[in-house]
Amino acid sequence: MRFAAIIGAALFALTSIASADDYTVGSIHIEHPWSRATPKGANVAGGYLVIENKGTAPDRLVGGSSEIADRFQIHQMTMNGGTMTMRPLEGGLEIAPGESVKFEPGGYHLMFLDLKAPPVEGKPFKGTLVFEKAGKVDVEFAVERMGAMGGMHEHHH
Numbered sequence: 001m002r003f004a005a006i007i008g009a010a011l012f013a014l015t016s017i018a019s020a021d022d023y024t025v026g027s028i029h030i031e032h033p034w035s036r037a038t039p040k041g042a043n044v045a046g047g048y049l050v051i052e053n054k055g056t057a058p059d060r061l062v063g064g065s066s067e068i069a070d071r072f073q074i075h076q077m078t079m080n081g082g083t084m085t086m087r088p089l090e091g092g093l094e095i096a097p098g099e100s101v102k103f104e105p106g107g108y109h110l111m112f113l114d115l116k117a118p119p120v121e122g123k124p125f126k127g128t129l130v131f132e133k134a135g136k137v138d139v140e141f142a143v144e145r146m147g148a149m150g151g152m153h154e155h156h157h
């Protein structure tokens with residue numbers, strides 16, 4: 001009995017480590033927030049993650065903050081006459097119930113503006129996301145190499 005309990009505790013500890021980059025707040029589940037190193041002199045950095053709404057009502061990502069920048073915006077990237085342009089989503093982004101929205105390079109992304117501490121590869125930084133209904137959640141962004149596209153993050157739990 002005692003032995004089984006110890007094994008159980010060890011397995012639980014391992015599981016906790018393996019899912020360290022997943023976050024849950026209310027009905028919202030967040031997977032693997034990440035960013036990438038920026039070129040020297042850059043004033044903005046992108047943030048990427050997957051947000052899933054496991055509830056039965058829509059929720060909305062309305063804002064956030066990070067320790068690396070003064071300003072935070074939610075951006076959408078679109079093709080505009082053959083040019084990629086990005087614009088801030090002023091009202092935030094709705095996450096429909098049962099839906100999962102992927103923030104990735106070339107699509108929806110978080111934008112950290114007025115960088116005060118540019119992201120450095122391998123050095124995670126802290127951030128906060130704010131949802132209309134679920135409220136605030138503190139997350140940590142892993143930092144990949146400059147230009148990383150996030151393909152290596154197609155992981156499953």
Ligand SMILES: [Cu+2]
Nearest residue numbers: 075086109111
């Ligand atoms: Cu942007």
